[in-house]
Amino acid sequence: MSDVTKEFELQTDKLLAHNYPCRKCGLETKHQTVSRYTERGAQYYGGHHIDWAESNEIIQCLGCEEVSFRKCSTNSESLDYNYKTGQPYYVETVAFYPGRALGSKVIDHWLLPWSIGEVYKEARTAIENELFIIGGIAIRSLLESICSDVEAKGRNLAKKIDDLHARSLVTKEGVETLHKIRLLGNLSAHAAKRHTKDQLMLALEVVEHILIGTYIIPARAKDTFKGLDEVKKLLAPDDQ
Structure with missing residues (x-):
């Protein structure tokens, strides 16, 4: 002994x-x-x-x-x-x-719809703490949550991503990247594929740009410019 x-x-x-x-x-x-x-x-x-x-x-x-x-x-x-x-x-x-990732800051998730914000926090926490299989699955879930919230059309996630481009929510180049993220998530979910931290952080950053443009900036603009709508009503048509 x-x-x-x-x-x-x-x-x-x-x-x-x-x-x-x-x-x-x-x-x-x-x-x-x-x-x-x-x-x-x-x-x-x-x-x-x-x-x-x-x-x-x-x-x-x-x-x-x-x-x-x-x-x-x-x-x-x-x-x-x-x-x-x-x-x-x-x-x-x-x-x-808590875990951390250099070169990346947490976005203002409290301005997101509650369910999307919860998935975002879990996805980021998983990656920061090097739970890479879970992180890949969570990023795919985050992408699905966004598509559901904006009512993207399609029988599967691939078709819904294409609809995001058709509705000008993402660029053509952005759609190609989202399809890569979809495949990344599929490999994590169905093949237990462990992606690198750099791959997952880049994937999360791409999705963060969608979240910022779709939810966070409009919420900030609504709060920052909330007095302008009242001013606009008082202006003559030629002054608007």
Whole structure:
């Protein structure tokens, strides 16, 4: 039977700032480590032992001030070498909570119809947390939800996407991209195909453009220019 030893350390003082991806900013920014709770352990068996360390950190972006969580793990079995310096180092396994994706910001989903907003949030959360099969299925569901909401015509999703172009909701080039997204979703749903994070984020970005143009900008315009309709009624026809 192996023996296991553990020790724990809490740090809150003299912690340095580091560059980490920020979910809210959509890019890598400097983060202050607010606190760090580290577990260090070793397991002994048969004259051998394995060492590990796991740091759990509360971090805060020094730009937008968003607070999040970072976990960093290493172990003695994941040893690699830097061939430039010739020095060994432990390979780090890092995870952020909530998940995040560089180069992409969350759109104003509260301006979307409720059901579409819920599917959008789940699709994005799946991709950010690297649940790539679920993310592919969710993006296809999001596309279907949009088609249903705008009452696109067709007996299947392919025909409904073509109808979006016929109604000038998307360009010809946009339709071609949407068909690729449809196929991507089909592979995830029917063949358990795991797409890359870059593929899924690009697919989501394309759908986000539809959401912004169809729902978010009209909602903002209605609120921003709400007084102009009353002014228009007071103007003479030649002044409108």
